[in-house]
Amino acid sequence: MNPPGFLTSSWLVARKDMLLEWRTLDTWSSSAIFAVVVLLVFQFAVAGGAAQQLTGADLVPGVLWLAIAFSSVVGIARSMDSERQGDTLSALFRSPVDRGAIYAGKLVANCIKLAALELVLVPLAIVFFNASLAGFAWLKLILVLALCSFGLCALGTLFGAIVSRVGRGEALLATLLLPSATPLLLAGVTATAAVFHGDELTTVTRWLGMALGFDLLYFFLALATFEFVLEE
Amino acid sequence: MSEPAISATALTRRFGQIRALRGVDLRLENGERLALFGLNGAGKTTLLRVLGLGLTPDSGSLAIDGYDSRREARRARARIGWLGHASLLYGDLSAHQNLAFWGRLHGADDVEKRADALLEELGLATYSDEPARILSRGLAQRLSLARALIHNPALLLLDEPFTGLDPLAADSLRKRLVERRPDAPSMIIATHRIDDGLALSDRWVLLSRGKISASGTSEGTDPASVADAYRAPRKAS
Numbered sequence A: 001m002n003p004p005g006f007l008t009s010s011w012l013v014a015r016k017d018m019l020l021e022w023r024t025l026d027t028w029s030s031s032a033i034f035a036v037v038v039l040l041v042f043q044f045a046v047a048g049g050a051a052q053q054l055t056g057a058d059l060v061p062g063v064l065w066l067a068i069a070f071s072s073v074v075g076i077a078r079s080m081d082s083e084r085q086g087d088t089l090s091a092l093f094r095s096p097v098d099r100g101a102i103y104a105g106k107l108v109a110n111c112i113k114l115a116a117l118e119l120v121l122v123p124l125a126i127v128f129f130n131a132s133l134a135g136f137a138w139l140k141l142i143l144v145l146a147l148c149s150f151g152l153c154a155l156g157t158l159f160g161a162i163v164s165r166v167g168r169g170e171a172l173l174a175t176l177l178l179p180s181a182t183p184l185l186l187a188g189v190t191a192t193a194a195v196f197h198g199d200e201l202t203t204v205t206r207w208l209g210m211a212l213g214f215d216l217l218y219f220f221l222a223l224a225t226f227e228f229v230l231e232e
Numbered sequence B: 001m002s003e004p005a006i007s008a009t010a011l012t013r014r015f016g017q018i019r020a021l022r023g024v025d026l027r028l029e030n031g032e033r034l035a036l037f038g039l040n041g042a043g044k045t046t047l048l049r050v051l052g053l054g055l056t057p058d059s060g061s062l063a064i065d066g067y068d069s070r071r072e073a074r075r076a077r078a079r080i081g082w083l084g085h086a087s088l089l090y091g092d093l094s095a096h097q098n099l100a101f102w103g104r105l106h107g108a109d110d111v112e113k114r115a116d117a118l119l120e121e122l123g124l125a126t127y128s129d130e131p132a133r134i135l136s137r138g139l140a141q142r143l144s145l146a147r148a149l150i151h152n153p154a155l156l157l158l159d160e161p162f163t164g165l166d167p168l169a170a171d172s173l174r175k176r177l178v179e180r181r182p183d184a185p186s187m188i189i190a191t192h193r194i195d196d197g198l199a200l201s202d203r204w205v206l207l208s209r210g211k212i213s214a215s216g217t218s219e220g221t222d223p224a225s226v227a228d229a230y231r232a233p234r235k236a237s
Helices: A007-024 A024-052 A056-085 A086-093 A101-129 A137-165 A170-180 A182-196 A201-230 B044-051 B075-076 B095-105 B110-121 B136-150 B168-176 B194-199 B222-231
Strands: B006-015 B019-029 B033-038 B061-066 B078-084 B155-159 B186-188 B203-208 B211-217
Touching: A007 A024, A007 A056, A007 A101, A007 B095, A007 B155, A007 B168, A024 A056, A024 A101, A024 B211, A056 A086, A056 A101, A056 A137, A056 A170, A056 A182, A086 A101, A086 A137, A086 A201, A086 B078, A101 A137, A101 A201, A101 B095, A137 A182, A170 A182, B006 B044, B019 B044, B019 B211, B033 B044, B033 B194, B033 B211, B033 B222, B044 B061, B044 B155, B044 B186, B078 B136, B095 B110, B110 B136, B136 B168, B168 B194, B194 B222, B203 B222, B211 B222
Parallel strands: B033 B186, B033 B203, B078 B155, B155 B186
Antiparallel strands: B006 B019, B006 B061, B203 B211
């Protein structure tokens, strides 16, 4: 009997989280409902004449990232709920695997769930705000979303575990996550605006570089500290 | 000669100003069973968490089945099974999926077959594909026992395993735990139920203010004498 290695353990944790999600669609549905409500509220505000001079390309980036940020809080808090109910986070901690692998597995699952949400959210935002994207702009948008969402999930997974350990809910997670993720959200909004206005990504290289820097910082910081978060 | 299931020397653990463990020495031989008694706050759960490698001691040494808890932590953890008040199960996974997940995470061999065998043995075969959340407290506790045994541990730690069980469910769990099998793991059971603890163990120890204050063999011990040791822990033999 040999304990599994880092990659196998991460895969087992990620697969378990996806299986849990697939059985209930609990995290995805609650995040999606929240995000769609955000889009609808903004769409009604704009249709009411608050921002008649603004185009879809002006509105979509801010609204989209606002919806992504808040729905990721809902999603990550929900996914940690499943660990809290049976005290399974403690059991994961006591299992013979690298604690970093537990973090990596949960991060992969959170990234996949957020990507699935964005898959619905982006087309909806485009339709609601009458924006358009042509050709390679889609690929650029996918790159921007991936770059900024990864850091959001990296930090969210760490904070989600902290919040779960101290027995608090979404309010504390939002308080911790949103201010810390602000650089990523700003980079996301700026780069997404460039994509929707038809600009090259080279015009926002600094923002993308900053997002990549924060992705790496948050990921390695979380990987190094997750063990202490799980300590009973 | 095989390694002892537990070899612990001078374990200490503090929580702020509170000294939860104050130099606990404990040796548990392979296949041996120990009942851990003590008043609330005596340090039973802290000791179990330290022995279960969920909590790092401030000082002292600990080896599980011959593996040092610091240098070979992962191998040591792979040798431990845990059953407590919390189910440690995912409510939305089926009984079988729960066992398969925890078995693989512990590096168990032949997980699918072993999961099926445990479900059958513990009378849970009909619930194999049902989500764990639909199980009654008694059935869930049996599934938690299967979870604790899925990787064939050398040491089973039980923290108040009868809490919340009705008399029938408690009896069913007691019957399973009392069975002596050649491949049965060593066991520590922390409980307030002195008669259960004595019936399920070879030896007992009483923990008082973070130290072992009394001990004895379980066979032939009158539960009342253990209860007396609670009242005068330092005078008991």
